[in-house]
Amino acid sequence: MLVRKIPLRRMPSLSNMVKMMDYNLVRSKRKTLALYVRQDGSLEVRAPLKTSKGYIEDFIKQKQDWITATRSKLSDRQETKKTVQISAADAARYKKQAKEYLQLKCRYYSELMGLRPSAVRINSAKTRWGSCNGKGEINFTFRLIFAPEELIDYVVVHELAHLKEMNHSSSFWAVVEQTMPDYRERRKRLREHQHQFEFIVT
Ligand SMILES: [Zn+2]
The missing domain is CATH 3.30.2010.10 (Metalloproteases ("zincins"), catalytic domain)
Known part of the structure; x- marks a missing residue:
């Protein structure tokens, strides 16, 4: 499920404020960062080849609320699935x-x-x-x-x-x-x- 797609730009650093969650990093020739919550709730980040880890992790931290909301929506769905x-x-x-x-x-x-x-x-x-x-x-x-x-x-x-x-x-x-x-x-x-x-x- 694709959710946020934003152009690369400077973001304030949130490092050290929130504990980093696990994620899967897939690098490619793309130009933007994108976050996906998989069916099993795992997080996947698709990133350009040269984007730094710090930048990626700041991005994830900024999207934490959205990730939590998406995961809970997914698990609701899983429960009603026949x-x-x-x-x-x-x-x-x-x-x-x-x-x-x-x-x-x-x-x-x-x-x-x-x-x-x-x-x-x-x-x-x-x-x-x-x-x-x-x-x-x-x-x-x-x-x-x-x-x-x-x-x-x-x-x-x-x-x-x-x-x-x-x-x-x-x-x-x-x-x-x-x-x-x-x-x-x-x-x-x-x-x-x-x-x-x-x-x-x-
Ligand atoms: Zn078609």
């Missing part, structure tokens, strides 16, 4: 059902949008609801069929729109909006849904 355990055989069955269902959905929206995928496939992806490649093939995760129908529809329209625009530019969103004027609301709800529901294949 985890469903399914067997590999069940997963295979769900994949088959998902294929039939999502192919039907694709056919319906294909007609409406005038965009036809070359294939519709089902995978078991955990973090992506769907994807579309340069060959015009669309993939959906079987997990999608457990989402409310209006959110499934949004994912289908989103992936079909990629047949026209292989990016997330404003022209891409215009294609989505044309078919689904309330897509913003659905997209927001889909993110919430992702945090509320988890499948574990055992």
Whole structure:
């Protein structure tokens, strides 16, 4: 979860005032410092190659309140998250059902949008609801069929729109909006849904 992105500038030193918390430092050619709180609550700092440790740690100390708030939000979420355990055989069955269902959905929206995928496939992806490649093939995760129908529809329209625009530019969103004027609301709800529901294949 990305949260703060600020340009590099001088900050007053807070060293010695607060005890340093553990963090993971990832350096790269980037130009700004960014702080991430991972799903497990751990802290990751992404920093330019030459930013000093003192500067980075001052930055973390300045963001302490935000880090604490984000961690507590995460743990609340973890507590309300529904985890469903399914067997590999069940997963295979769900994949088959998902294929039939999502192919039907694709056919319906294909007609409406005038965009036809070359294939519709089902995978078991955990973090992506769907994807579309340069060959015009669309993939959906079987997990999608457990989402409310209006959110499934949004994912289908989103992936079909990629047949026209292989990016997330404003022209891409215009294609989505044309078919689904309330897509913003659905997209927001889909993110919430992702945090509320988890499948574990055992
Ligand atoms: Zn997309």
